[in-house]
Structures are given as structure tokens and as C-alpha cells.
Amino acid sequence: MKTDENLATTNDASIREDLSLTKEQYRKKMQRRKEVQDQRMAQAVPEKGLIIVNTGNGKGKTTAALGMILRSLGHGYKVAIIQFIKGGWEPAEKKVFGPWEEQIRFHAMGEGFTWETQDRDRDIEKALAAWQKAREYIRNPEFKLVLLDEINIAIKLGYLRVDEILTGLEEKPDNSHVILTGRGAPQALIERADLVTEMNLIKHPFRDQGVKAQPGIEY
Incomplete structure (x- = not known):
């Protein structure tokens, strides 16, 4: 399991990587991320009492x-x-x-x-x-x-x-x-x-x- 500190380090590294990408590279990266998120949403439970x-x-x-x-x-x-x-x-x-x-x-x-x-x-x-x-x-x-x-x-x-x-x-x-x-x-x-x-x-x-x-x- 990732700790908050590990997540923060990972996020910082991701931000630095994004800043180094060209516009086209960044667009393709976000497109892949959207595909992953769309798949997760499609598999998600529509409603649950929490x-x-x-x-x-x-x-x-x-x-x-x-x-x-x-x-x-x-x-x-x-x-x-x-x-x-x-x-x-x-x-x-x-x-x-x-x-x-x-x-x-x-x-x-x-x-x-x-x-x-x-x-x-x-x-x-x-x-x-x-x-x-x-x-x-x-x-x-x-x-x-x-x-x-x-x-x-x-x-x-x-x-x-x-x-x-x-x-x-x-x-x-x-x-x-x-x-x-x-x-x-x-x-x-x-x-x-x-x-x-x-x-x-x-x-x-x-x-x-x-x-x-x-x-x-x-x-």
C-alpha cells in the first residue's frame, strides 16, 4: 500500500514528467488516462449506501x-x-x-x-x-x-x-x-x-x- 508520502513523491514525479512532454505527447498521455478512467467508471457500482x-x-x-x-x-x-x-x-x-x-x-x-x-x-x-x-x-x-x-x-x-x-x-x-x-x-x-x-x-x-x-x- 502506498503511503501519503509515497503518493506525494509519485505525483511530484508525474508533474515533472508532464512538464517535459510535448503537446502531442501530453495529449496522448491524457487520452490513455481517460480510457483507463472510462473503463473503471463502466465497471463501477452505480449506487451503494455508505x-x-x-x-x-x-x-x-x-x-x-x-x-x-x-x-x-x-x-x-x-x-x-x-x-x-x-x-x-x-x-x-x-x-x-x-x-x-x-x-x-x-x-x-x-x-x-x-x-x-x-x-x-x-x-x-x-x-x-x-x-x-x-x-x-x-x-x-x-x-x-x-x-x-x-x-x-x-x-x-x-x-x-x-x-x-x-x-x-x-x-x-x-x-x-x-x-x-x-x-x-x-x-x-x-x-x-x-x-x-x-x-x-x-x-x-x-x-x-x-x-x-x-x-x-x-x-
């Missing part, structure tokens, strides 16, 4: 998931969002999704981060309630996309068991999608998922400069 994991220490896991929510709404699909840690819509997000209130269901089941709640038993109780609500939507064929926001953190903290989550995911219809966000996604979930993205933290304005969360960026 289990999607956004994890890692970097920013943007929920933001990326909300982008998929927006796309699904644009296609006329019904979607559901269940928040396991955070509580309540951010004002900007609530305003943006307002026109789709007939298509979207939102449940803020968490009460905040662990250092804010300071009550492990209640956190577990809330996480279990959120999971039961999530399973209702996962099973429901009317909902094309279900977002389980910050559920990975609830698993990591021991509020939920990964084997129960995996069992619940198997209950989804074949053509519906489920997104699970949050840092620290367990290996068993990563192995089961169809699409996994890891957000890597390189720099962060709060950690490196002490800049608080800002409207339009964090909320």
Missing part, C-alpha cells in the same frame, strides 16, 4: 459532514442530525438550514463537553438516549443521510460500545448513508467504514495564537 467516518485531531470533521447534508437537501432527500456531545444548533447553521425544515430532523442530545458537564453518569445516559434516537433514523428508509455528530468521542470515552454501534449500522437500508464524526474513531469502525477521512492538525489559531472561536469559522 458508512462514512470523519476523524482526526484537525478541525473540519463536522463542517465536512454538514456539506454532505447540504448536498442531500439540495437533491430533495430527507436527512437527520443527532449531536452526541454538543448541544443545540449554532445560530448560523440553524439559519442556513431553515428553508429545509420539512426535510431535516435535528436532535441535540448532548449537554456539552465532559469538562463542562462534570457528570459521567449523566453523560452516559444522554449518549445512550442519543444512540437510540439515531437508530430510529438509521432504520428508516425515508432518510437518505444520517449524521451522528461527535459519536466517535462518545465511543472513545466509553459512553457507547463500538460493537453495539456496528450492529446498529447493519440495520440501515442498502441505499442510505451514515456519517460518524469525532476524533479517536476506533479501529473496528474504521475497518467497517466505506469512506474514512482523517483531519490532521498542523496549526490551530486557538492552540498556537490563543484566538477564540469566531463567527463564520467555528460557528
Whole structure:
């Protein structure tokens, strides 16, 4: 398997090669590449319900998931969002999704981060309630996309068991999608998922400069 570093090296070499080609050589190379891509597309499965994991220490896991929510709404699909840690819509997000209130269901089941709640038993109780609500939507064929926001953190903290989550995911219809966000996604979930993205933290304005969360960026 190629690592990210190997892929980057390969891509750099390919770019250098492209720059050295004549216009005709480049055209023929792209033509061959198109033939390969067309063949792959012809053999591809037209549709499959996906289990999607956004994890890692970097920013943007929920933001990326909300982008998929927006796309699904644009296609006329019904979607559901269940928040396991955070509580309540951010004002900007609530305003943006307002026109789709007939298509979207939102449940803020968490009460905040662990250092804010300071009550492990209640956190577990809330996480279990959120999971039961999530399973209702996962099973429901009317909902094309279900977002389980910050559920990975609830698993990591021991509020939920990964084997129960995996069992619940198997209950989804074949053509519906489920997104699970949050840092620290367990290996068993990563192995089961169809699409996994890891957000890597390189720099962060709060950690490196002490800049608080800002409207339009964090909320």
C-alpha cells in the first residue's frame, strides 16, 4: 500500500514528467488516462449506501459532514442530525438550514463537553438516549443521510460500545448513508467504514495564537 508520502513523491514525479512532454505527447498521455478512467467508471457500482467516518485531531470533521447534508437537501432527500456531545444548533447553521425544515430532523442530545458537564453518569445516559434516537433514523428508509455528530468521542470515552454501534449500522437500508464524526474513531469502525477521512492538525489559531472561536469559522 502506498503511503501519503509515497503518493506525494509519485505525483511530484508525474508533474515533472508532464512538464517535459510535448503537446502531442501530453495529449496522448491524457487520452490513455481517460480510457483507463472510462473503463473503471463502466465497471463501477452505480449506487451503494455508505458508512462514512470523519476523524482526526484537525478541525473540519463536522463542517465536512454538514456539506454532505447540504448536498442531500439540495437533491430533495430527507436527512437527520443527532449531536452526541454538543448541544443545540449554532445560530448560523440553524439559519442556513431553515428553508429545509420539512426535510431535516435535528436532535441535540448532548449537554456539552465532559469538562463542562462534570457528570459521567449523566453523560452516559444522554449518549445512550442519543444512540437510540439515531437508530430510529438509521432504520428508516425515508432518510437518505444520517449524521451522528461527535459519536466517535462518545465511543472513545466509553459512553457507547463500538460493537453495539456496528450492529446498529447493519440495520440501515442498502441505499442510505451514515456519517460518524469525532476524533479517536476506533479501529473496528474504521475497518467497517466505506469512506474514512482523517483531519490532521498542523496549526490551530486557538492552540498556537490563543484566538477564540469566531463567527463564520467555528460557528
